[in-house]
Amino acid sequence: MxxxxxxxxxxxxxxxxxxxxxxxxxxxxxxxxxxxxxxxxxxxxxxNFPTLESLDSLELDQEIFVREASPVYQALLEQSFETELRNQINAAILVEKTDFARIKMTLSNYFYKVKQQYPLTEKQQELYDILGDVNPEYVLKYMTAFLLKFLKKDQLMQKCRDIFVDSLVVLGYIVQNEDGKYELAIDFDKERLTFYLA
Structure with missing residues (x-):
């Protein structure tokens, strides 16, 4: 309409x-x-609402109306945003790049879509099958605790199956090598305790 x-x-x-x-x-x-x-x-x-004519002041999750035939729409599809996830337990920061529609597979997008009850992508549904509708603070506590172990080692062993480690694999933060150990698959600034998912 x-x-x-x-x-x-x-x-x-x-x-x-x-x-x-x-x-x-x-x-x-x-x-x-x-x-x-x-x-x-x-x-x-x-x-009774203005259409988006420029991306100059656009913020992630801002409600907008844009004409699909406009050049602004194509620019919007190519626009990238940065999100930061922090928790109260440790100083680790997860910095993720995402798109305006929040289709890209990131933890921030997952939390946002679950909270808003928006449809999940196939990959996000895979993460939902592991985590479900869970408190973000709780998830971040365990995920960042595991990620911070990479301060001391380049490879980590996980003896028991862990939903948070499985989730980090699905998200692309870590990969399992042929020896069964986990390695970081993203950039890690050890001084700032910041992990970057591009």
């Missing part, structure tokens, strides 16, 4: 109903009007 109103201005309710016969348009329009997304003036309906 948003696309329709974006393409055709000065539309009356009868025209909208004709375009969307399978939808309870009256009720939906009232909800959109109450939410401030659609404006009704003189029995005509208009979009």
């Amino acid at each position: 948003n696309r329709y109103l974006d393409q055709y201005e000065d539309v009356i309710l009868r025209e909208i109903k004709a375009q969307f016969p399978d939808i309870a348009v009256d009720k939906l329009m009232e909800e959109y009007i109450k939410a401030g997304l659609i404006l009704r003036e003189n029995k005509r309906y208009y979009l």
